[in-house]
Amino acid sequence: DAKTTQPNSMESNEEEPVHLPCNHSTISGTDYIHWYRQLPSQGPEYVIHGLTSNVNNRMASLAIAEDRKSSTLILHRATLRDAAVYYCILRGGDYGQNFVFGPGTRLSVLP
């Protein structure tokens, strides 16, 4: 039970922005929203996380809906190296010691 839902796959053109959605309608007030991505033949790597406010870092931006029931990971200019599986995960006390990874969204970037 991953508690988040994401599209199975998305496609983008190189150098265009990509918006990866995630629904988390049962999120609690103390849950953080985390995003990870997994490049081929590698373990997942941290991308970004947030609680209520939108967040930016060198990799991406995270836009969180006002009701927190959904969020969007934004890659401002997709590159071929951004082709990966992107995971949206909730983190908080209710989830104990475990990080639960759902199927994620497989992003393809076209040249």
Place this chain on the structure above:
Amino acid sequence: SQTIHQWPATLVQPVGSPLSLECTVEGTSNPNLYWYRQAAGRGLQLLFYSVGIGQISSEVPQNLSASRPQDRQFILSSKKLLLSDSGFYLCAWIDLGTWGRNTIYFGEGSWLTVV
């Protein structure tokens, strides 16, 4: 800084043979350690986690076992491998802090093919 290593990177084992994958973490103490498995084209499945020496929690019943003989060492084992054990095995640790903010870090992964 903290680093996590696991080995071997790849191995091909016959059915019925034993398995030992090792993971070590540097630069931190008393880490929470995890073993995940990813079958080809599939998501990540949590196998075991450990919050301290000798403390192992199993998430999925199977013919695999885990041990934590030292604070920063986590070992995944099997006495007799099955074909279904093939996959990509990942060791991970969590940087504990304020609970919702903590981040999980993965090792390089070990590709296991059971033949």
